[in-house]
Amino acid sequence: MQLNEQNILSALKAVQDPDLHKDIVELNFVQNLKIEGTKVTFDLVLTTPACPIRDRFKDQCISIVKGLGASEVEVTLTSNAGRVGDAPEQPQVSFLGEVSHIVGVASGKGGVGKSTVTANLAMALSLSGARVGILDADIYGPSMGLMFGIDKDPQVFEDNTIAPVEAKGGISIVSMCMFAGSEKATIWRGPMASQMIQHFLNRVRWGKLDYLLVDFPPGTGDIQLTLTQNCPMAGAVVVTTPQEVALADCRKGLAMFDSVGVPVVGVVENMSYFICDGCGKHHNIFRQGGGERIAKNWGVPLIAKIPLEPAVADCGDEGVPAVLRYPNSESAKAFLQAADAVVRTLSVFKSVGDGVLKNFNYAFDELPEEDV
Amino acid sequence: MIQPKKVFRTKDGKLGFEWNDGTRGVCSARELRLACPCALCVDEHTGEKLLDNSAVPDDIKLERVQSIGRYAAGLSFSDGHRSGIYPYDKLKELTKNA
Numbered sequence: 001m002q003l004n005e006q007n008i009l010s011a012l013k014a015v016q017d018p019d020l021h022k023d024i025v026e027l028n029f030v031q032n033l034k035i036e037g038t039k040v041t042f043d044l045v046l047t048t049p050a051c052p053i054r055d056r057f058k059d060q061c062i063s064i065v066k067g068l069g070a071s072e073v074e075v076t077l078t079s080n081a082g083r084v085g086d087a088p089e090q091p092q093v094s095f096l097g098e099v100s101h102i103v104g105v106a107s108g109k110g111g112v113g114k115s116t117v118t119a120n121l122a123m124a125l126s127l128s129g130a131r132v133g134i135l136d137a138d139i140y141g142p143s144m145g146l147m148f149g150i151d152k153d154p155q156v157f158e159d160n161t162i163a164p165v166e167a168k169g170g171i172s173i174v175s176m177c178m179f180a181g182s183e184k185a186t187i188w189r190g191p192m193a194s195q196m197i198q199h200f201l202n203r204v205r206w207g208k209l210d211y212l213l214v215d216f217p218p219g220t221g222d223i224q225l226t227l228t229q230n231c232p233m234a235g236a237v238v239v240t241t242p243q244e245v246a247l248a249d250c251r252k253g254l255a256m257f258d259s260v261g262v263p264v265v266g267v268v269e270n271m272s273y274f275i276c277d278g279c280g281k282h283h284n285i286f287r288q289g290g291g292e293r294i295a296k297n298w299g300v301p302l303i304a305k306i307p308l309e310p311a312v313a314d315c316g317d318e319g320v321p322a323v324l325r326y327p328n329s330e331s332a333k334a335f336l337q338a339a340d341a342v343v344r345t346l347s348v349f350k351s352v353g354d355g356v357l358k359n360f361n362y363a364f365d366e367l368p369e370e371d372v
Numbered sequence: 373m374i375q376p377k378k379v380f381r382t383k384d385g386k387l388g389f390e391w392n393d394g395t396r397g398v399c400s401a402r403e404l405r406l407a408c409p410c411a412l413c414v415d416e417h418t419g420e421k422l423l424d425n426s427a428v429p430d431d432i433k434l435e436r437v438q439s440i441g442r443y444a445a446g447l448s449f450s451d452g453h454r455s456g457i458y459p460y461d462k463l464k465e466l467t468k469n470a
């Protein structure tokens with residue numbers, strides 16, 4: 001059998017974590033896999049340094065990889081909380097601490113305009129004077145390269161951290177599309193999405209930012225959950241279109257953020273109505289009121305209704321967000337309104353933070369008995 | 373943004389909230405049940421009420437109170453109904469007239 005990353009990772013799937021009921025590859029424990037001839041080295045990043053079965057994991061891994069034909073296998077045990085054992089020091093870095101507000105932009109359904117909304121929100125925030133970054137977390141379908149017309153590679157440092165690329169409007173961007181042609185960025189071309197997400201979260205030198213927008217991949221699966229769990233989000237924006245199918249998925253998006261305790265800033269209804277090139281009038285092509293209904297049902301604010309405007313799509317293709325290119329368009333005004341709501345709501349979240357109940361689940365009988 | 377600071381019950385089984393604007397209020401389980409905004413109780417499109425008040429037991433009780441995001445609470449009732457999501461501003465309205 002050939003010794004390559006794919007074979008090794010699929011063989012290592014045989015090692016199960018008995019507590020988490022998942023295999024170590026799925027759990028993203030295997031990192032920094034390097035193959036030199038028949039010598040294989042990698043890290044096992046455990047959830048806790050005190051993992052009681054860590055030596056068993058290590059022994060299992062070594063015998064599995066040797067079984068594939070490796071002459072030498074070196075496994076370094078580490079944990080998210082710090083290095084364990086007597087392995088040499090390696091900095092575990094995250095630069096998210098310098099970011100004041102991380103905001104997720106997500107939807108249950110694909111193609112509703114998350115990336116368009118992310119790009120325009122970022123531009124609107126930047127125009128208002130904030131320092132803004134975008135993390136394009138859509139590993140398999142990155143959009144930010146196109147939406148901002150980026151043709152640069154990011155700078156890769158010795159320690160495998162990178163600097164984001166500065167795009168139009170001074171926005172710092174990291175996207176999968178930047179690594180396609182880069183020779184240096186080998187660890188940035190790993191095969192696994194979940195590992196890539198970890199790199200994105202830990203190894204990007206964002207510098208000081210007021211807002212970092214995270215463009216989510218479509219759906220509400222494992223990757224989305226990894227993102228919400230590993231990234232301290234101040235809030236989330238959920239994008240939908242007015243159609244019934246999108247609304248059902250929008251609820252899933254809301255529920256996902258709810259399940260991890262990330263407060264939703266609001267819902268953006270995209271493609272709410274059509275501004276006709278021909279007659280300039282508004283045409284409702286989808287059933288109306290979907291966004292309002294979601295907002296009313298969940299008590300979540302509807303922060304903007306973005307029209308379907310050919311100019312918005314053209315901007316996406318030309319690499320300039322509509323907010324910058326056509327600041328007087330109805331879409332641009334709606335995006336500015338959404339950005340404004342994001343800024344205000346995040347500060348409200350902060351100010352009402354003290355003494356209010358955020359997550360609770362009470363049995364009625366166990367509530368304290370009081371008078372009015 | 374209206375947010376709960378405390379959830380309590382009264383001796384006679386009403387649900388009470390203390391809000392972040394300093395006000396307090398309570399509402400009976402039956403009144404809350406009758407006001408359920410879920411799609412089974414209210415037609416989503418027309419807003420027409422589908423719930424038959426007389427089908428709700430007089431002695432209905434609350435079983436659970438749970439946060440849904442940052443803007444609403446979900447209530448579970450003793451008749452098995454648990455699909456209602458009550459935005460805090462609606463709850464504040466309902467608990468206003470104690």
Ligand SMILES: Nc1ncnc2c1ncn2[C@@H]1O[C@H](COP(=O)(O)OP(=O)(O)OP(=O)(O)O)[C@@H](O)[C@H]1O
Nearest residue numbers: 110111112113114115116218307308309312313316
């Ligand atoms: N308001 C709008 N008016 C016109 N075109 C739009 C609008 N919003 C999005 N589009 C177009 O719709 C397409 C999909 O948008 P976008 O890529 O932003 O969606 P997405 O939700 O990020 O998709 P994916 O799920 O694939 O990530 C793009 O071609 C974009 O230009």
Ligand SMILES: [Mg+2]
Nearest residue numbers: 114115138143
């Ligand atoms: Mg996208």
Ligand SMILES: [Zn+2]
Nearest residue numbers: 276278279281
């Ligand atoms: Zn027309």
Ligand SMILES: [Zn+2]
Nearest residue numbers: 408410413456
């Ligand atoms: Zn109901």
